[in-house]
Amino acid sequence: MYTETHLDLGRTFAVRLMQHLVVPTFVLDATRRVVIWNRACERLTGVGAPEVLGTRDHWRAFYDTPRYCLADTLILGRTEELTRLYDSHTVPSDNTLGLSAENWCVMPRAAKRLYLAIDAGPIFSEDGTLIAVVETLRDMTEQKLAQMALHSLANRDGLTGLANRRAFDTAIVADCQQAQRDTTALSVLLADVDHFKAYNDTHGHQKGDECLRTVAQAIEAQIFRQGDLAARYGGEEFAILLPNVDLAGALQVAERVRAAVEALHLPHGGRPDGGPVTLSIGAASGVPWDGPDILIATADEALYTAKRAGRNRVVGNAVTRPTLVEELYEA
Template sequence: MSTDPNERALTMPTRPHREPCPDGMDPGTCAAELHRLRSENEDLTKKLDGAQRSVAELNSLFECSVARSNALVLDSEISSLLLEGIFNASHDAIWIVDRDFKIVRVNRRLASLVGQERQELIGRRCHDVITSPRCGTADCALKRLIDGKDRTPILTDVEVSFGGEGTMSCILSASLSYDPCGEVLGIVEAFTDITARKQAESALQRANEELARLSTTDGLTGLANRRRFDEVLQTEWLKLRREKKYLSLVMADVDFFKRYNDTYGHQPGDLCLSSVAKAIRSQVKRPADLAARYGGEEFAAILPSTDPEGARHVAELIRGEVERLNLPHAASSAADHVTISVGVASLVPRDGVPPGELIRRADEALYRAKKEGRNRTVLDVGDVGG
């Protein structure tokens, strides 16, 4: 054994460190309390570690959420910009109005039609900006949409005045807009300019009407042609058969017209026929009456609801008007001027009797007028009842 005190101190066994016990506490109790406190400390340390990990995880989730939110906001802004671009690039005039018909959004096209800046239009009522026949009235289609009387989207042709300057033909399309809960926010309304189409349709309609007129009009005299004569005669025959009223027919022929052509030539002959046609038209005045060129130098007048004496009176007026033209006709055996011979027939149409019967009788009366010396009117004296 070493005698060196320092050496002995280095080689002596180390005693376990003991926490001092509070005064008066039993060592066993003190040890148990220390053990309990160490266990609680370890539990708190573990919970603190867990809380720190949770905070880290929450921070990570929050950062991801913020990133996603920023991405969604960016996407929303991009979408909004794209929609705004489409909204303003549209050739249609578009606006959105709220439930009080106040403008909340308007595109460039509509603003340009009105002649104002877009911001100047916001908040104004739509019917104060444009005018259309039913704008601002109880019959307004937009009002019916808002009121729920008819929520079918509107698609119709309208005539619209933007800003009170001129009128534009448009296709109006309008439908309700809703919030996420299904409540009505207002109306999206678009106006498609169809003025050019309408003008083309009108031009086509006029052309068709002119073609229809030409197809039923004699090119030389301007009177109805034979085709139109046949149509009207058939229509009036059926109508007056139902009504049991007279239908009268006047047939006139220019006396010695072939001699006129041979003497004066075909161009003066055409002028003669045109003048006679004008004289006939001047005496066939009622809207339902029809003056027609029946063929060659022969003319006819259909007189609905006219009895025999009335028809004879009109025929005499026509004959006298032609005489008053005082067109020279040196080759005529009837007079030294152009004259006509006239045959008149009147019937009350009935079942089993065709319209041709009226033509036959008027033609026979015309034949007798020629045979009796021309330049006269002869009335058919057959059975006027048919």
């Protein structure tokens, strides 16, 4: 039979065990105050236990502005905050289970940015009352950086550094779905280097590659908004995705891109008119009710119109939803 003395000894042993764990660990009581901050946690964060014990200031070890840590969300029952707070996470089926999450942490005292895998597990009394939450941390920075590098290699064009065709195809499907849900316009620009075959014939393929890299840099420099995407579509053709941008806005971006490439004054040498390297650009915009194919086809048609009209110019077309009569006729 266990006595109160045995239970006290057990608690003392558990605390000492946590203190000496090689896994960074801290414990919050039911009021979210720090009751254990082990030595591995001190080494990871640069924050000593005396600074945080008895306080709710544990967030200062990981972030530069106040926010909940994973243990806080479990104690408060605020699991709806997880998507906002963490890059990835699990959601428990009930409050007796723990949480797992991953996130970049700025680590102000340690002066380094780390990607941490975090687990938070509740501790209950015999009557089912929550008495504490244990949070453990694992430094996953090297693995995350390696994963990001592999993802970049898989989605970047090796020659120009822009997104590749695969990344563009994935992005336009997602952007179309979002535009349909929000009933907002999505714009696509297709740009083609004018007389590029003649440029290669004149200067050789190595110079041709240098030309494409330079043009790609000029295009990327004109894409300012987060969420926009510039990609190498294939050969000497480039594509730009502009979510929530109507045709007027798309034409402005297209003209800015066209002018930026012309301003490079790259000698062409193979153009019949003796001019520099330029772009022809086709723009398409509208709510993509029928998915990406109609947007791309419309932009491609506008691009060829620009080429037939003399190149080094922008042409745009709107994409509209078919009327009920047109849909019935097509059916």
